[in-house]
Amino acid sequence: MSTQIPKPSLGVLHMQEGVKKFQLNRHAPSAELAFFVKHYWIVRWDLTGEEAYPQLVVPNPCVNLVVEPGRTACFAPGKTTYSHLLQGQGCVFGVKFHPGGFYPFIKQPISELSGRPLGVEMVLSASGEELETAILGQPDEGAMVERMESYLQARLPMQDAQATFVQQVVERISEDRELTKVDTICHYFKVHKRTLQRLFDQYVGVSPKWVIRLSRLQNAAEAIDTGQHHDLLQLSMELGYHDQAHFIKDFKSVVGQTPDAYTRAVAGSAPVS
Missing domain, CATH: 1.10.10.60 (Homeodomain-like)
Known part of the structure; x- marks a missing residue:
C-alpha cells in the first residue's frame, strides 16, 4: 500500500489558485526503491466546460518519468519555468527521481538528455503506450504506484x-x-x-x-x-x-x-x- 506524503508546492507556481483547478497527490516509494525515487506524483483535473488552465512549474534538479496519454517519456531537469496546459478531463502519473537517482538506470550523463525526452523503453521493459494502459488504467492511485514499482523493480540497478x-x-x-x-x-x-x-x-x-x-x-x-x-x-x-x-x-x-x-x-x- 502506498503512503501519501504532504508536501509544499515544490515548484508548482500559483498553488493557491491551482488547487481550484486540479488535484495533486504525492506518494512515497517502497523501501526497495527509496534510494532512487523521491516520490510518485499524480495530477487529476476535470475542467469540462471550463477554460483551459496553464499550470506553471519551476524546474528542479530531478529527472521525471511522466506517464501521460501520447506524451510518456523521461525528462531531464530544465532551466526555465515550463507550462502544462490542463484542459477537459485528464490524469498524469509521474516518477520523481532523487537528484542522481536516475543515472544508475541509464549510465549516461543526464546533461545529454537536456531538451530531448528519453523514451521509457530505455529504462523499463515497456513502451510508452504499454505504460499508459498499465498505469493510467488502474482503479486507484495505490494500484498505480504498485504497478509502476513492479516495472522499476524489474530493472532495478545497483545503488551508486x-x-x-x-x-x-x-x-x-x-x-x-x-x-x-x-x-x-x-x-x-x-x-x-x-x-x-x-x-x-x-x-x-x-x-x-x-x-x-x-x-x-x-x-x-x-x-x-x-x-x-x-x-x-x-x-x-x-x-x-x-x-x-x-x-x-x-x-x-x-x-x-x-x-x-x-x-x-x-x-x-x-x-x-
Whole structure:
C-alpha cells in the first residue's frame, strides 16, 4: 500500500489558485526503491466546460518519468519555468527521481538528455503506450504506484555511492539558504570544484551553481504564493542576495516575470501568462 506524503508546492507556481483547478497527490516509494525515487506524483483535473488552465512549474534538479496519454517519456531537469496546459478531463502519473537517482538506470550523463525526452523503453521493459494502459488504467492511485514499482523493480540497478553524494549536496543546498556559492559547497564537502561540476553534469544534468539558483528562486516563489512575504527586498536578502537587482534578474529569467509582477498576479489570483 502506498503512503501519501504532504508536501509544499515544490515548484508548482500559483498553488493557491491551482488547487481550484486540479488535484495533486504525492506518494512515497517502497523501501526497495527509496534510494532512487523521491516520490510518485499524480495530477487529476476535470475542467469540462471550463477554460483551459496553464499550470506553471519551476524546474528542479530531478529527472521525471511522466506517464501521460501520447506524451510518456523521461525528462531531464530544465532551466526555465515550463507550462502544462490542463484542459477537459485528464490524469498524469509521474516518477520523481532523487537528484542522481536516475543515472544508475541509464549510465549516461543526464546533461545529454537536456531538451530531448528519453523514451521509457530505455529504462523499463515497456513502451510508452504499454505504460499508459498499465498505469493510467488502474482503479486507484495505490494500484498505480504498485504497478509502476513492479516495472522499476524489474530493472532495478545497483545503488551508486556517487549518487548518494550528489543527493547529499543537493539536500544541503536546499536546507541552507546561506549556502550561495559553489566554493562554499566544495569546502564543506571537501571536494574539488571541477570534480563537483563533473559529477553534477553526469548525475544531475545541471551545474551546482544552477541548483543553488533554482533552490533560492523556488523558495522565493513559494514564499510569495503562500503570503509569507510582502517585503521583496527583505526576501531577497534572506535568500542570500546582496543585490536586489540580481535577485530580480534571476527570478525573471526562471519564472518569466519580475518578483513584483508575480506578487501582483498572486494577489489577483490570476495565472501568469
